[in-house]
Amino acid sequence: MAYKHIVVPSDGEKITCLQGEGCIPDNPIIAFIEGDGIGYDIMTASKRIWDAAVEKAYGGKRKIAWMEIYAGEKAASIYDGDYMPEETFDALREFMVGIKGPLTTPVGGGFRSLNVTLRQVLDLYACVRPVKWYPGVPSPMRHPELVDIVIFRENTEDVYAGIEYEAGTPENEKLARFLREELGAKFFEGSGLGIKPISAFATKRLMRATIRYALERGRKSISIMHKGNIQKYTEGAFRQWCYEVATEEFPEQTITEDELWEKYDGKLPEGKILVKDRIADITFQHMLLRPAEFDIIIAPNLNGDYLSDALAAQVGGVGIAPGANIGDDVMLFEATHGTAPKYTNLDKVNPGSLLFSGVMMLEFMGWWDAARLVKEAYIRTLEQKTVTYDFARQMEGAKTVKTSEFATAIIRNMDDLVAGIQADPKG
Ligand code: NAP
Numbered sequence: 464m465a466y467k468h469i470v471v472p473s474d475g476e477k478i479t480c481l482q483g484e485g486c487i488p489d490n491p492i493i494a495f496i497e498g499d500g501i502g503y504d505i506m507t508a509s510k511r512i513w514d515a516a517v518e519k520a521y522g523g524k525r526k527i528a529w530m531e532i533y534a535g536e537k538a539a540s541i542y543d544g545d546y547m548p549e550e551t552f553d554a555l556r557e558f559m560v561g562i563k564g565p566l567t568t569p570v571g572g573g574f575r576s577l578n579v580t581l582r583q584v585l586d587l588y589a590c591v592r593p594v595k596w597y598p599g600v601p602s603p604m605r606h607p608e609l610v611d612i613v614i615f616r617e618n619t620e621d622v623y624a625g626i627e628y629e630a631g632t633p634e635n636e637k638l639a640r641f642l643r644e645e646l647g648a649k650f651f652e653g654s655g656l657g658i659k660p661i662s663a664f665a666t667k668r669l670m671r672a673t674i675r676y677a678l679e680r681g682r683k684s685i686s687i688m689h690k691g692n693i694q695k696y697t698e699g700a701f702r703q704w705c706y707e708v709a710t711e712e713f714p715e716q717t718i719t720e721d722e723l724w725e726k727y728d729g730k731l732p733e734g735k736i737l738v739k740d741r742i743a744d745i746t747f748q749h750m751l752l753r754p755a756e757f758d759i760i761i762a763p764n765l766n767g768d769y770l771s772d773a774l775a776a777q778v779g780g781v782g783i784a785p786g787a788n789i790g791d792d793v794m795l796f797e798a799t800h801g802t803a804p805k806y807t808n809l810d811k812v813n814p815g816s817l818l819f820s821g822v823m824m825l826e827f828m829g830w831w832d833a834a835r836l837v838k839e840a841y842i843r844t845l846e847q848k849t850v851t852y853d854f855a856r857q858m859e860g861a862k863t864v865k866t867s868e869f870a871t872a873i874i875r876n877m878d879d880l881v882a883g884i885q886a887d888p889k890g
Contacts, residue, residue, distance in 0.1 A: 464553060464554075464557055466550050466553070466554065467542075467548075467550060468533065468541050468542065468548075468550070469530065469531070469532050469533070469550060469551075469554050470530070470531070471492065471530060472492055472528040472529065472530050474490060474526075474528050475490050475491060475492035475527075475528020475530070476488035476489075476490055476491060476492065476528075477491075477492055477557070477558060477559075478491050478492070478493075478558060478559045478560050479559075480559075481559060481560075481791070481792070481794060487828045487829060487830075489521075489524060489525045489526070490525070490526050490527070490528050491527060491528065491560070491828070492528045492529075492530050492558050493527050493528070493529060493530065493558070493560055493561065493562065493824070494530050494531075494532045494554055494555055494558050494560070494561035494562075495510070495529055495530070495531060495532070495561060495562050495563065496531075496532055496533065496534045496535070496551070496561065496562075496563035496564060496566070497531065497537060497564050498535065498563060498564020498565045498566055498798070498802065499535040499536045499537070499564070499565065499566055499567040499802045499804075500565060500567060500801070500802025500803055500804045500806070500807045501564075501565070501802060501803045501804075501806050501807060501811075501812045502535075502564030502565055502566075502802065503564075503808060504806075504808065504809070504810050504811070504812060504814070504866045504867075505564060505798065505812060505813075505814040505816075505817045505818075505866060506564045506817065507866075507867070508814040508818075508866045508867055508869065508870035509814050509817045509818045509821055509870070510529065511870050511874065512814075512818060512821075512837060512840075512870050512873050512874060513527065513818075513821045513825065513833070513837065514526075514527065515874045515877055516825070516833040516834075516836040516837045516840075516877060517825075517830065517833045519833075519836060519877050519878070519881050520830070520832040520833040520835075520836050521830075521832070521833070525830065525833075530554070530558065532550075532551045532554045532555070532561065533548060533551055534546065534547055534548075534551050534563070534566055534577055534581070535566040535567055535577060536567060538551065546569065546577060547577055547580055547581075552581075552584055552585060555581075555585060555793050555795065556585070556792065556793060559792065559793055559794065560793075560794050560795075560796075560824065560827075560828075561793070561794070561795045561796070562795070562796040562797065562817070562820060562821060562824055563581075563795060563796070563797045563798070564797075564798055564802075564817060565797075565798050565800060565801045565802040565803075566578055566802065567801075567802050567804070578797075579623070581788070581795065582618050582619070582788050583619065585788075585790055585792075585793045585795070586619065586790045586791075586792075586793075587618055587788035587789055587790040587793060587794075587795055588617065588618050588619045588665060588668060588669060588672075588789070588790055589615055589616070589617070589618060589669055589672050589673075589788070589789040589790070590614075590615075590616040590617075590618045590767065590771070590786060590787075590788050590789075591613065591614070591615055591616075591676070591786065591787045591788075591789055591823070592613070592614040592616065592771045592774075592775070592784065592785070592786045592799065593612075593613045593614075593785060593819075593823065594610055594611075594612050594613070594614065594771070594774045594775055594777070594778055594784060595610065595611045595612075595778060596608050596610050596611075596777075596778040596779065597778075597779075597783075597838070597841065597842050597845065598842050598845065598846065599842060599845030599846050599848075600778060600779035600783060600845060600854065601779060601854055601857035601858055602777060602778055602779055603776070603777070604751075604777050604778075607777060607778050607779075609753075609754045609755040610754045610774065610777050610778050611758075612750075612754065612757045612758065612759070612760060612774060613676070613680075613682070613758070613759045613760070614759075614760050614761075614762065614767055614770060614771050614774065615669060615672065615673040615676070615759065615760070615761045615762070615767075616762050616763075616764060616766075616767025616768060616770075616771060617661075617665060617666065617669050617701075617761075617762070617763050617764045617767060618764065618788060619665055619764075620660050620661055620662060620665050620763075620764060621659055621660070621661055621697075621763045621764035621765050622657055622659050622764070622765050623764045623765070624658065624659075624660050626657065626658035626660065627655070627656070627657040627658070628655070628656045628657075629655055630653045630654060630655045630656075631653065635655070635656055638656055639654070639656065642656075659694070659697050660697075661697040661698065661700060661701050661763060663700070663704045666700070666701050666704040666705060666763075667704050667705075667707070667708050668791075669761060670704070670705045670708040670709065670761060671708055671712065672789065673685055673759060673761045674708065674709065674712075674713050674716070674717065674736065676759070677736050677758075677759055678716060678736070682736065682758050682759050683731060683736065683737060683758050684731075684736060684737040684738070684739060684757070684758040684759065685705075685709075685717075685736060685737070685738050685739075685758070685759045685760075685761055686739050686740065686741050686746070686757055686758075686759070686760045686761070687701070687702050687705045687706070687738070687739070687740035687741070687760075687761050687762075688740075688741055688742075688743050688746045688760050688761065688762040688766055688767070688770065689701050689702045689740060689741075689742065689743060689762070689763065689766070690742065690743045690744075690766065691703075691740075691742070692742055697763075698743075698763060698766075701763050702740050705738070705740075705761060706719065706738065706740075709738040713736075716734070716735065716736055717735065717736045717737075717738050718731070718732065718735045718736070718737055718738070719737075719738055719739070720737065720738075720739040723737060743762075743766045743770075746760070746770065747769075747770070747773065750770070750773065750774055750777070751777070754777070771784070771786075771799070772784075775799070779815075779854075780853075781799065781800035781816065782800070782812070782813035782815050782816060782851070782853045782854065783813065783815035783816055783819065784799045784800075784816055784819075785798075785799065785815075785816055785817075785818075785819035785820035785821075785822065785823055786798075786799040786816075786820055786823075787820060787823050787824070787827075794824075794827065796820040796821065796823055796824045797817075797820055798816040798817040798820060799816050799820075800816050810865040810866050810867050811851065811852055811865060811866060812851060812852075812853070812866055813850075813851040813852075813853050813854065813866070813869075814851075814866055814869065814870065815841075818837065818841070821837070822834045822837050822838060825837070836877050836880060836881070837873070837877075839876075839880055840873045840874070840876040840877040840880055841873055843876040843879070843880070844869070844872045844873050844876050847862075847872070847876075848860055848861045848862055849861075849862050849864055849868075849869065849872045850862070850863065850864070850869070851863065851864065851865075851866060851869050
């Protein structure tokens with residue numbers, strides 16, 4: 464496809480599939496959106512780290528061919544005020560894998576969130592958030608090491624569907640009349656009204672993706688988080704449809720909690736994934752009191768949104784939590800925080816969230832050694848107490864460095880790690 468402003472790198476190859484063997488060439492073209500505000504600083508630092516890790520892990524045999532695509536303020540300056548050019552969607556559809564920095568949602572003027580637009584237009588139906596503590600990261604928990612949880616949040620429906628009617632409008636009054644007169648519903652006069660659609664289609668495809676992920680990564684359990692005791696036909700149905708996918712489509716690989724106790728005396732048989740469900744409110748309590756009981760959590764959109772941020776806080780907060788929005792044909796990895804505009808171009812903030820989103824991307828690509836190298840070098844850098852301002856203010860005796868210096872320190876530690884592996888006669 465011909466693009467107006469996007470330059471397709473001539474030294475890269477297109478990714479042609481997202482599942483199965485042989486999808487990822489050694490020099491894949493990966494699309495990136497720099498992002499607004501702190502986007503430039505964190506993307507520049509993170510790309511240096513990912514590239515160094517790939518180079519060092521594979522001795523130059525593999526290399527990402529980066530292709531810049533545009534959204535947000537940078538897009539507006541290139542595409543005559545268009546914050547979300549059509550060819551950005553086209554490029555993501557064609558090249559299938561992308562990574563993005565944060566985007567400003569322009570206030571006023573009827574703009575929709577660019578992030579929500581990307582998810583909806585590309586049908587990125589699963590928001591995947593691995594939440595794990597790394598040694599040295601400041602945390603409010605006494606045992607943050609017990610947190611190693613992946614959240615699969617539904618990304619396309621629930622109260623985010625945008626079906627809302629303001630109190631006092633003719634649409635609201637029409638709907639209120641219908642609900643009262645035709646369906647016998649009772650609610651206060653002058654209520655704002657919103658609709659919460661949750662479908663079997665969207666729930667089931669999310670559960671399939673969740674189970675596939677659990678199988679690929681050797682995860683042990685999936686907890687369905689829901690508020691089905693109150694919202695029976697939305698959240699309760701979500702729970703039911705998740706179980707149906709497990710029992711009808713993956714009967715050999717999954718087991719329910721009832722079966723676990725009836726047939727196996729509570730001991731998970733080798734190779735099986737336990738599927739259980741938990742009410743949303745108690746899940747928040749358990750997340751603080753006994754996080755080790757959770758492995759993967761699948762949740763509808765709103766619950767998943769709340770839980771993702773709450774859980775991220777347990778392991779160090781927004782500076783580090785990574786994420787990905789995944790569909791059947793496109794994967795878009797992303798920093799989960801915003802553009803932190805007051806720090807724009809100060810070379811100051813923590814690149815961790817974007818950096819670890821890139822680690823997720825490398826893992827998805829099967830480039831496990833490069834992913835591991837980033838993680839280990841990051842941990843070593845934290846052990847040396849070399850950190851950006853946000854972590855420094857929570858640590859005793861830390862050395863505060865700039866974003867770019869933090870990247871340099873991580874890359875230097877990679878060299879030591881690789882040299883250590885080479886110097887070790889046992890390999
Ligand atoms: P924010 O940009 O996430 O920043 C809030 C605060 O979080 C910052 O002031 C800073 O805290 C801390 N922070 C964020 N990123 C950090 C990093 N990389 N390293 C260290 N600390 C970091 O949230 P916001 O101010 O509410 O939103 C600003 C803009 O971002 C809005 O236009 C919003 O629409 C957009 N946004 C975009 C996304 C996205 O693209 N996915 C997500 C959320 C918001 P301190 O002040 O304590 O240093």
